Amino acid sequence: MNLTLPRPAHRAAGSHALPAPRWSRPALWAVLAAAFFLYAWALSGDANEYYAAAVLSGTGSWKAFFFGAIDAGSFITVDKPPLALWVMGLSARIFGYGTYSMLLPQALAGVAAVALVHSAVRRSFPPGRDAHAAALAAAVVMTLTPITVAINRDNNPDTVLVLLLTLAGWFCLESLRTGRLRPLLLAALFVGLAFNAKMLQAYLVVPAFAVAYLACGGISWPKRLGRLLAAGAVLAVSSAWWMVIVDLWPADSRPYIGGSTDNTVRDLVIGYNGLGRIFGQSQGGGFGGGGARWGGDPGAGRLFNDVLAGQISWLLPFCVAALAVAVLLRTRRLPAGEAPSGAAWLVWGGWLVVHYVVFSFSSGTFHPYYTTAMAPAVAALTGMGAVVMWRAYRNSRAWAWLLPVAVAATGAWAFMVLRRTPDWTPWLAWVVLGATLAAVAALVLARARVTAKVTAFALAATLVATLGGPAAYAVTPLASPVNGTNPTAGPSSAGGMGQPGRPDGGRPGGSLRGEPEGGPDAGPGNPGGGRGGPGGGVSDALAAYLVAHQGTATWLVAVDSAQQASGLILATGKPVIAMGGFTGGDPAMTVDRLRELVSSGRLRYVMTGGGPGRSGGEVSSWVQENCAAVDGQDGLRDCAA
Template identity: 40%
Template sequence: MTATVSVPEAAPPSVLGPRATPRARSGADPRWARPTLIVLLAATAALYLTNLSVSGWGNEYYAAAAQAGSRSPLALLFGSHDAGNAITVDKPPAALWLMSLSARLFGFGPWSVLIPQALLGIASVALLHAAVRRWSGPGAGLLAGAALAATPVAALMFRYDNPDALLTFLLIAAAYCTVRAIDAEGARWWSSSTGWLVLAAVAIGFGFLTKLLQALLVLPALAAVFLIAAAGGFWSRTVKLVTAGAALVLAGGWFVVLVEVWPASARPYIGGSTNNSLWELTLGYNGLGRLLGGRGNPGGNADGPSAGGRMGAAFGGDTGITRLFRDLMATEVSWLLPAALIGAVCCLWARRRAPRADRLRAAVIVWGGWLFVTAIVFSYMSGVIHPYYTVALAPAVDALFGISVATLWRGRAHAAARAALALMATVTGVWSFALLGHTPEWLPWLRWTALCATALGAIGLLTGPRLPARVTAAAAVTALVAGLSGAAAYSIVTTSFPHSGGIPASGPRGDAMAAGPQPGVPGPRQARGQEGPGQVSGGPGTGQAGGVPAGPGQGDSRATASDTSDYGDPALVGQRMAEGGRAAGAPAPGPPGPGGHPGIAPNAELEDMLRASDRRWTAATVGSFGASALELRTGTSVMAIGGFGGGDEAPTLEQFRTLVADGAIGYFVTTRDAGPRPPRPDGAARESAGELISEWVRSHYTSREVGAVTVYDLTRAPAF
C-alpha cells in the first residue's frame, strides 16, 4: 500500500505551526471522520436524488438524443439527435453514452435520463473529499465535499441532462489521479506514479469527448504540480508527463479519428460543424468560436468576432475579471470564491520557503491553478458562455476553501492564522449578504442572519486566546455554517422546482433568461427593476423556453437551445434572450403551450399521425426545438433539419429530395407565424439548407392544418 507523503521535517516553521501537516494516511484518521463522510454522502444523495424527475426531460435537445441512442447503436456511438441518424448534437457523445445506456437498462424516461447525472454528483463529492484529504487531512476533505454539494450550480447540473455533470466528475478524477501519482513511489519510466498519471490523462481525454477543449483547461495546473512536487529527477518527471500526454491524445483522439475515417454517407452529419468534421467542430464553433466569438472558422463567418462578443455578453455578462462576481455568474459559484482566494494566498505565503515537495503548496498549485486558468478563460471569452458553465470552477473553489480553512484552524494558536480565518468569515458573510440581495423577496431574513452570524464568528476567532477553547470552536462552527447557509439555501430551492431548456439557472429565479418569477420572487430582470415582456416559465417535460429566434418552419422565436443558433444577428438574439422580447418587426407570439413551449405544443392528432408512420423519419422540421419535442412525445425519429438551431447545411436540398423520393420521410412540419428573420450582420442574402428545403416543400406539396401546425404529407405525389 502506498502511503501519503507528508511535508518533510525540514520544512521551516510558519504561522501555521507544526500541526499544519496532516497525519500520514495510515488508518490514523480520527473516529469522527468516517461517520461524518457517510453522513455527507447520504445528505448529498438526498439532495440530488429526491424528486429527481421534477424537471421532466430537462434539456429536450439532449434528452431526444439519449432516446435515439437507446434505440439505435449507431446513434449511440455518434450521439445522433434522432434514431434515423440524420445529424448529431453539437457536442461529442460521451455524456450521451451514459444517458442512453441508462435508458436501455431502466427503460427510457426522465428518471433514467437524469439518474447518471445525480450519481456523478455524489461520486464527485466523494472523489473531491478523497483528493483533498490525502494532503490536507479529513477535515479539509469533508469541508471541500460539503461545499461542493452545497454549491448552487452543482445542485443544478448534477440533476440536469447537459454534459457538464460528466465533465466535472472527470476533471475531479484527473486531479485525484494526479495527487496519487505525486504520492506514488518509483523513479523508473513505468511505475505506479506513471500509471496514476496516465489515468489522469485518460480522464481528461474522456473529458474532451464530453465537452471538447474545456476539458483541457485543467492541464496546466496538473502538469505544473507534477513537475514541481513529484519524486525523481527533472527529466524523469518530464518523461512521465510526456507519456501521460500520449495517453491523453489516445484517450481523446480515437473518436475523432473514428469520425474522420468512417464514410460520411454511413454516419450522421456532425452537428455544429461547417464541413461534417468533428475536428472542425473542436477548433471552430466549440473552440475559437467560444473564445473569440462567432464560430471561429479559419475563413471567417457572418457572425464574426464582434457579433460573437455581443452574444457572449448577452448570456454571461460583459467580459472582464469581474464577470464571475456579477449577476447569474456570481450566484452560481462565487459564494466561497473570495474566501478561497484569501485562504490560498495565506497558505502560499506561509509555505513560501518550504521544500519543493511540500504538499500544502502542491495542493494550492493543483486547485489554485485549476481555478486561475478556468476563471481567466471564462472571464474573457467573448463567444457564447452560459452561467452554468461555472460548475467547472466549483471543485477548485471548494477544495481551496476546505484546505485553507482546515490548515489555518490547525495553526489557530498564531494570531495571523486567526486573523486570516476571521477575514475569510467576514468576507463570506458580506458576500453572501450581497448575493442573497439578488432575490431580496426570497427569505429576506436569511441574508441578515448569515451576515450577523459570520460577524459573531469572526469576533470569536479574533479573541480566541481570551476565550475557552469550546467557545472558540463554537464561534468557528457558527461562522462556517452561516457562511455556507446562503449557498446551501440556493441549492435546496434549486432542487425543488422544475428547470427546462438550454440555459437553466440555480436559485429561486429559475431559468437564466426565460423563467418567470417563482412565488414571491421577481424574475431575472424584474429583480433589477427591468420588466421583460413575454417571459414564460418552463415546466416538466416542456420544450425549451428562452429567446433564440426560430429558424424557417419554427414557431414563436423565444425557444432556447443548448447554446445558440447562428440565425440572425447575435446582438439581436442576445438582446431578446436577455429581455424576453422579440425581434423588431416580428409578430407578437401566440399563447405558449403547456409549460411555456410556444413552438410545437402537445398535439394529439399530429402525434398519432407520427406514431402510425413506418418511415425512417416520421417527420422533418427545421431546427431541433420542435423536433426534440415530437421525438420525446411520440418515441419516433424526427429529423432536425439544420441541426440544433437550423443553421447547419445538413441535409442539403438535393439530399432531402433524394430521401423524400426514397420514401424515408413521412411529413414535413412547420408552425404558424414564424415571423421575419433579423438581417444577417453582413447583409448577405444567402439562404440556408433549411430555408431552401422549406421553400421546396411549400412549392411542391399541399399543406394541411393540424392543430397549431402546418403539415405536408411527403408520402403523397408532389403537387406541381
C-alpha cells in the first residue's frame, strides 16, 4: 500500500513549476544570515581541547590527520572516527590553526543543514505558497533550536553528523519523490559518511528511511527490496572503508585506537561507541550501566527533565500534534489540501521517534548535545504540521480545533520549562503564557469571524508562544565562552551532574574546558577529570622546561590521559603521549612499548601522579624504577638520565 499522495505530473520531473512567492527567497536568506550569526558570532578559544589538539596535530602530520591521532607523533587516536576532524583540519591546514579556522567550518555546516531542511520540506509539498511557508517555518525552528546553536559553535563531531544525516534525508525523500535509484544510493552514502563522524549514532535514521521506502516506493515490492539491498551495500562500503583500512594496517606502525580495549576500530564501534552507549560501559570495557549521565537518568521523561527540556523539548508537543495530523491525513478524515507526501511524514516522524526512544532509554554516557540530531526532524514536523493544521483550521469546521490545541499545549509546556529557572528573565515565562492565551483566543475568534487583523494577531501571538522560549535560550551561547566538552544553551540551574549549564555554558562548579565524557566520578585529579591549569595540570614553567629539553625526542612528554595531553599540545604545539587515552583507562601503553620508546630516544620524559590511570600499574612501577626524578619539577621523570 502506498502512502504517498497522488503526485502531479510536473512534480515527477523533479522541479517545482510554479514560481516562488516574492517573500520566499528573501525570507530564506534572512534566516540563513541569522543562523550564521548565531553559530559564528564571537567564537573564542579552543572549544573541546581534546578534538582541538587532534586538529592541530593533523596540521603537522598527514599520518595523524588520517588516523585522527591526538598527537602529531601518532601514539593514540581520539575516540571517534576522524571525518569531522578532517573538515576542520583541512581548514586549519589552509588558513593556519586558530579559533575561526577550526570552528567556522562547523558554523557553515550548521547553516547548510538549515538550508537542506528548508529544501527538503519545500519539495515534499505540491508546488504553492504552502510549500514555502512550511519550509520557512522549518528553517526558523532548525535555526533556533537551543542545543543546535550551542553545538554548532563547538568542535564536537555532532555538527557534521547532523549535516550528513540531513543530506541523507534530503536524498531519501528525493528518491521517493522522483522514483529514481541514484538519490537513494546517495542517501546511503551520506549515512555511511556520518558513521565515520560518530559511528553507530548515524544509523538511527536508517529505520525511518527503510520504512518510508517500503511504504512509499511507488514501484513493485521486489524492486523496492532490491533497491534497498543496493543501498545497504553502499551503506556498508561507505561506513566500513576507514575501519577496514585501519584494522588491516599493521598495529605497530599506526596509533593505538583510543577508546578500544583491543586496539581495533571494530571494538570501538561495538563497545565504547556502540552498545556501551546504550547499555552502559564499565571502566574495563564491559557492559552494565554506570555511564556518565550528563543528560539525566534514563527513562521516558528524560528529554523533558531539567537538563534537556530547554535544549530540545520546546516543540515536541507540537510535533506530537503534527504526527496525529499525519494519521488523520492517512485515514482521509482530514482534508488533504496542499499536504506533504506520506513519505515525508514517515521519514521525519520515524527519525524523531527512533531518536526519542534511544536517547530516552540509553544507560551509557549521554550528553545533552547528542539531542541536536533530533533537530532536523523537529523542525520539519513543526513546519509541515503548522501549515496542514492551518489549512484544516481555515477549511474544516470539524478539525479547526487542532491548531489551537497544539498551540495551547506547546505554549503551556514552554511556560513550565521557563518557570524552572524563575530567576532567569522571570518576565519571559509570563509573556509566553500571555501570548499562548491570546493566540488561542484569537484563533477561536478568527475562526468565527475571519479578519485580516485578527488573523495576523493570532499568528504573531502563536510565534511568541511557540518560539519565544527557544529563541531566548538560543542567544545565550553568544555571550559566553565556548564550553567544548558539554555545550548547552540557556540559564544556570542549581545542581551538579546532569544539570543545565551556566550562562557561560559550563556546569555549575565545573571546569569550563575540562569536563569529561568519562564516568560519574571523573573530575580534576581523576581520569577524565578537568585539566588543572595550563597544559592539563602542567605549569607554564614546567611546559617551558620540557620544550627547552626535548632535544631530538619525538614526544615532549608522556602523561596519563588525553585530558592532560590536549592542553599541553595546544600550549606548546609539540606532540605529547596520552598513555591511557581520553580517560586514562585505555591499555595503549605497556612496559615493553614504553621501554622501546625510551631506548630509541623518541621519548625522554614521563609525568607521574596524574591519577589512577594506566600509569598507576606496571607502567608506573617501571617509571619509578628506571626514570630519575627531575629536581624542581614535581612529578616529572627523566628516563634518559
